[in-house]
Amino acid sequence: MEKFLYSDDKKEMYALLKKQLKALLEGEHHVLPNLSNVSALLNGALRNINWVGFYLRYGEDLLLGPFQGKPACVHIARGKGVCGTAFAKDATQLVKDVHQFPGHIACDCASRSELVVPLHQGGKVIGVLDIDSPLLGRFDETDTRELEEIARILEKSCDWAEWRFA
Template identity: 50%
Template sequence: MAEDLRIITDISKEEQYLSLIPQIKGLITGEDDQIANLANIAAALKEQFKWFWVGFYLVKGDELVLGPFQGPVACTRIKKGKGVCGASWQQEEVLVVPDVDEFPGHIACASASRSEIVLPVFNNGQVIGVLDVDSEYLSHFDDIDAKYLKEIVSLLDV
């Protein structure tokens, strides 16, 4: 298991992901506790990219319940289909939202959040949660983020 991350910021976003993904694999390989792995992934992403908020919501019945995260306090429960997280869960797809104020039904957990990307986390073909990333900047996330964050959450599908 890796104990320290090698954070490199003077390279392209894609190169940052390519540097970080093997380190995340090292963090979670051999660890079977899902909460520990989610916590380390959230911390690694927050350290590398300095995003406003990074975390996981976990499916509990008909709601997403706040899981491991890095950033300001957050909404604790989200219904299926509600907000960006609930919509990603319901649709089972990645949602990139350039301006959260324009997303119908957006749940404003933090007024400083301006854009968002949410990815479903699968286990044996079932959505078990979502990875939610918020930025204080408009249009902060793109196809590069979607591609590499999808690769990162796929590491959890065991």
Template identity: 50%
Template sequence: MFEVSPASPLSKAAHYDELVAQARALLADETDWIANAANFSAFVFHSLSDLNWAGFYFHDGRELVVGPFQGKPACVRIALGKGVCGTAAQTRQTQVVRDVHEFPGHIACDAASQSEIVVPLVAPDGTLIGVWDVDSPVVARFDAQDAKGMEALCAVFIEAALPRAAAAS
């Protein structure tokens, strides 16, 4: 059975390297991409400190729709270009928001959220899959190292999910 590691005494970069290897092992033998999304959300939520939400919004061709996540109930639909998630989806760039109250148009699903990081999920052919969204109740919880680490984790998810999602369609 796969076990989530507790908060690590490693450097942030080394901790993300460890998480990437663990995520790869977690997703390797499962063929259902929704199951992988659910486990990935739980894995990240319980492996990093100071998080209050971690999950997916998948693009349905028009907007972002909530997928598997950990945390309080979330906004179900988000328009492209709206809030942090919609901005990441539209620009296809990771958004690191030090203080969500300073982000124009921030969508507050959980009033406890103070900072946020959102990584766009883009297939190799450029198709928008959705976004990976992580919130924290701590201002300035995320930085450039978190962006790099989350992007590496998302690459593992995309690698595991894409062939299976395509086969399911």
């Protein structure tokens, strides 16, 4: 999917993205292919990002899942960095400047802002959607709201029982 297919208007872009997401996930419930396809879909739609992907709970930490971008940190401890904080606090983290975030983990030194949305199953955090940008202040409240909605669609579409959360 080419980025030029998506409108510059965020409302229009996210409406199309959610429609495509639902079609992509329809009838497929396997976690890894769904996360792989969603990361590719988001990478093609979102402008000015340099990494998008998932970290999944494995024991008490997060383990790297499907993503688009440069190689990334494999393990993230609960409460460490933006992803670990979102995981520990069960709260979306909208970070306008990662260099101002205490304990930020710099997998890609080009990243300047980040948005991390927790994923849930059975009332528990099972992972996070992580998106990085090389631009300061790239993400706003609209991105937060829309990407939280995308996370809810994904949560309902996957059979999380197949993933080993050991």
